Amino acid sequence: MFDYRLKVFYTVATRLSFTKAAQELHISQPAVTKHIKEIEQQFNTKLFDRKGTSIQLTQSGKILYDYAVKIRSIYRDLEFEIHQVNQKQKGKLRIGASTTVAHYILPEILATFHAYYKDIQIELLTHNTETISSLLENHTIDLGIIEGASQSSLLEYHPFKKDEIVLVAQAQHPLANTTLKVNDLYAMELVFREPGSGTQEFIEKHLQDKGIILDKLQVIMHLGSSESIKNYLLHSQAMAFLSISSIFQELQNHTLSIIDIKNFNINRTFQLILPKGERSELITLFMRFLTYNF
Known part of the structure; x- marks a missing residue:
């Protein structure tokens, strides 16, 4: 509408x-x-x-x-x-989400959901994609939202929201508002997520697919969260690959800037996952809520 x-x-x-x-x-x-x-x-x-x-x-x-x-x-x-006229719902909904989703996407969704359904309790657990899948298979949580590529014969996967991982630097960086070639990355100081991060593995795969030799990149530091990386960039001339979902505020405030790389994009889709079979009324309600609102 x-x-x-x-x-x-x-x-x-x-x-x-x-x-x-x-x-x-x-x-x-x-x-x-x-x-x-x-x-x-x-x-x-x-x-x-x-x-x-x-x-x-x-x-x-x-x-x-x-x-x-x-x-x-x-x-x-x-x-x-x-x-939703005249529909009254009660109960507890246990949601598991990977880090980017939990930090930057779900807070608005859950706040809006709570405004409509004050009698439904929400429990949110934040883990990596593999752990979320295991919790779901063991029925520790009711549904999950993940950013990684995971497939299990016990689970259903539904596309939830598109995301893009972009190269980011502080807005005053000399190369802000320019376009690089992918091989220019060899000359840049880069900050990466910690080894073992699902997002980092996803980024590295795309770089390798473009012929980038990871060992030749100037990775000056590994940090454990998008927030720590963003704050580091604000005080350095380094660059980092971050989810665009995590930098909306900084883009609006003109503190961080996206640096385009010619013919190079890292796109992914967050997925809503749930056990196969019959769904509870609360799961159906939450999924319908996402469809109407987000």
Whole structure:
């Protein structure tokens, strides 16, 4: 129900990229540009400024973005409340989530869910993908949301949310707003996640697929979380690969910047996983809630 042109603008403004918005919306980049131009003509104002290879919101764009967030929320509440009229639910829902999902995606979801269903208790456990799968198979949790590639014959896997891992540096970095070639990475100081991290293994596989020899990279440090990496980047000239889901706030505040790499993308899909077979009413309710709201 969210106006489609406004949805296109919201996606571009969130991603700060016409290309990434087109990929997320499954439409062409010219189509994205067309929708943005139509809104600009409607309001007789410019919404984005180009700065090198990046874009930024104009003052008019920032105003429209604030209202787009409010309108999206109103539509979301309207659609969900209509479908939930007079439904009363109680119980406890045990959710397991991998780190990125638990830290940057689930808090908003769970807060909104609790606003509707105050009598449903939520227990959230944070572990890596392998552990979440094991907990689910042992019925320690009711459902999981993972970022890794895991397959078990005992579980169902449902695509939940797309994510992209991008190269990031502080906004004042000399190479901010530029485009690198993948081999340029050899000359950069890099910060990686700790050995054994599922996300790090995913990144390394994509680098190797592009012919990068990992041992030749200048990895100056391994840190145990996205938060510690982000804070490190703010005080150094190093770069790191991070989930775009983890840096939305920093992009909006212009403290961190995405550095594009020509012909190199690391895309993944977070997955909702649950045991095969009959689902409880609470699991069905939560999945329906995600469909309507996120």
